[in-house]
Amino acid sequence: MKKLLNGLALSLLSLSAFAQPRLPKGYYWDSLPNGLQVVVIENSKVPLATIEIAVKNGAYTEGPEYSGLSHLFEHMFFKANKDYPDQEKFLKRTQELGAIWNGTTGDERVNYFFTFAKDSLNAGLHFMNSAIRFPIYRQEDMAKERPVVDGEFQRNESNPYFQLWYNINKKMWGDLFTRKNPIGDHHIINTATPEKMMIIKNKYYVPNNSLLVVCGDVKKDDVFSQVTAIFGSWERSDPNPHLKYPIPEFPPLTHTDYFIKESSIAQTPFIMYEWQGPDTRNDSAATLAADLFSTVLGLNASKFQQALVSTGLASYASMSYQTEKYVGPIIITLVPNPMKLKECVTTLEQQIALMADENYITDEQIADAKQVMRNKIRQEEKPSALASELTYWWCSASLNYATDYFSNIEKVTRQDIQDYLKKYVVNKSHIAGMIINAEMNKTLKPADYFKPAN
Known part of the structure; x- marks a missing residue:
C-alpha cells in the first residue's frame, strides 16, 4: 500500500508539473509524451529562428566531486556527437546553417541556443537533437577543453570582485558551497573524465528535465509537428531526476x-x-x-x-x-x-x-x-x-x-x-x-x- 501511495503521489506530481501554463500572447506550450516541454514563440520581426534547450542542471546539482563539471559539460556540448563525430565537422555544420550559437551555465540552469535563417528550422532541430541526445566525449577533446574552462576560472581569480564573492560564498554556504559555485574547482575540472560527462548526461539530460523553446518567424503547428517527429523518441527518466537526486536544503545562516x-x-x-x-x-x-x-x-x-x-x-x-x-x-x-x-x-x-x-x-x-x-x-x-x-x-x-x-x-x-x-x-x-x-x-x-x- 505504501508503494502504491508513493506511486500515486509521483503520478499526481507529474500531472501537476505539466499542467497548461499561462503564457503571453503569441506564446504556445505543449508537452510530448516523454515529458519534454516545448514553447513556441511566434515573432516575425525578422526572418530568423532561435532554438534553445534548457536543462535543470548547474551548480546546485554538484557535490564536491563534480564542482564545475556542468560548465565543462556545456563546453563539450559543442564538440562531437554521433552525426558530427569531431568538432571540425560540428563547426562546419554551424557555418552551413549560418548559425550563431552559445551556451551558459548558472546555479540552476544550463542552456544552449542556435539562431539561424528560418528556412533552416528543420535542419536546426535535427542539429540540436544530435548534440543534446548523442554526444561523444573523446579524450582528446576533453584534454583541449579542460584548460579552456579552467582558464575562465583563472581569469575570474584575477578580478578582486570575484575573489571577494568567492570567499564570502564559501562562508555563506559552507559544506554546500559547490552548489552555489558554477565556475567550479581547479582540480575537479582538470581531472574530469568522459565517464563523469556521461554520468551528468544520464542523470540530467533527459526530456522530462528539459524545456525546448523555438522563437522567431515560425508557426506553432509546424514546430510542434517537427519537434514531435525529431525529439519524440528521446527516452524519459522515471522518476524525474530531481526526485531521484534531490537537491539538499541550504541550512539557514545562524551567525554574522x-x-x-x-x-x-x-x-x-x-x-x-x-x-x-x-x-x-x-x-x-x-x-x-x-x-x-x-x-x-x-x-x-x-x-x-x-x-x-x-x-x-x-x-x-x-x-x-x-x-x-x-x-x-x-x-x-x-x-x-x-x-x-x-x-x-x-x-x-x-x-x-x-x-x-x-x-x-x-x-x-x-x-x-x-x-x-x-x-x-x-x-x-x-x-x-x-x-x-x-x-x-x-x-x-x-x-x-x-x-x-x-x-x-x-x-x-x-x-x-x-x-x-x-x-x-x-x-x-x-x-x-x-x-x-x-x-x-x-x-x-x-x-x-x-x-x-x-
Whole structure:
C-alpha cells in the first residue's frame, strides 16, 4: 500500500508539473509524451529562428566531486556527437546553417541556443537533437577543453570582485558551497573524465528535465509537428531526476561574520554584504519585493545613493537579488572612497538598519522603480533573447511566474517591501567582506571598524 501511495503521489506530481501554463500572447506550450516541454514563440520581426534547450542542471546539482563539471559539460556540448563525430565537422555544420550559437551555465540552469535563417528550422532541430541526445566525449577533446574552462576560472581569480564573492560564498554556504559555485574547482575540472560527462548526461539530460523553446518567424503547428517527429523518441527518466537526486536544503545562516582579505590586485577596496534571501518555492511574493526594492535603491534619488554616492563616500553602491528556486542571495556591493573608508562603512551600516523603516522609500520612488523595470525589459526584448529569458524562469521559478511577473510587480506595496526587509535583511545574520591591498590595510586599519556590531 505504501508503494502504491508513493506511486500515486509521483503520478499526481507529474500531472501537476505539466499542467497548461499561462503564457503571453503569441506564446504556445505543449508537452510530448516523454515529458519534454516545448514553447513556441511566434515573432516575425525578422526572418530568423532561435532554438534553445534548457536543462535543470548547474551548480546546485554538484557535490564536491563534480564542482564545475556542468560548465565543462556545456563546453563539450559543442564538440562531437554521433552525426558530427569531431568538432571540425560540428563547426562546419554551424557555418552551413549560418548559425550563431552559445551556451551558459548558472546555479540552476544550463542552456544552449542556435539562431539561424528560418528556412533552416528543420535542419536546426535535427542539429540540436544530435548534440543534446548523442554526444561523444573523446579524450582528446576533453584534454583541449579542460584548460579552456579552467582558464575562465583563472581569469575570474584575477578580478578582486570575484575573489571577494568567492570567499564570502564559501562562508555563506559552507559544506554546500559547490552548489552555489558554477565556475567550479581547479582540480575537479582538470581531472574530469568522459565517464563523469556521461554520468551528468544520464542523470540530467533527459526530456522530462528539459524545456525546448523555438522563437522567431515560425508557426506553432509546424514546430510542434517537427519537434514531435525529431525529439519524440528521446527516452524519459522515471522518476524525474530531481526526485531521484534531490537537491539538499541550504541550512539557514545562524551567525554574522566579517572578514578582511588582503590582495595585491585590489587597487581600491571592495566591500560586499550577503544575506540568504527568499526563493520561488517558499516565498515567491518576497522575490518580487526583493527585485523592486533593489531597483528603488538604484535610483539616484534614493536615500541609499544619496547617503553613499552623492556624498562622495563611495563611487558605486548597489543592492541586488538573484531569483532562484533554492535560496536566492541578496548582495550589497560597494566601492568605497579609500580616504573616507571608515565613514563609508559606518554610513552603510546605518542605511541597512534604516531600510525597513516606513519612510525609507517613497511611493513616488516605488512607482519610478516599476517604470524602470518595465522599460528595461522592453529595451532588452528582441526575438533571439526571448527564449533565454523564458528558460531562466522555467528553471528557477515557473512559466506562470514569468507570465505574471510584471502584473505582480505592479501589485507590490511599500508594506510588502518592509515585510521582505524585516524577514531577510534588517538585523539578520549575514556575511560581510572587504578586499584591500596590504598598504591600504596597514594605513586605513579597517579591522578597527569593519566588524559586527556588539
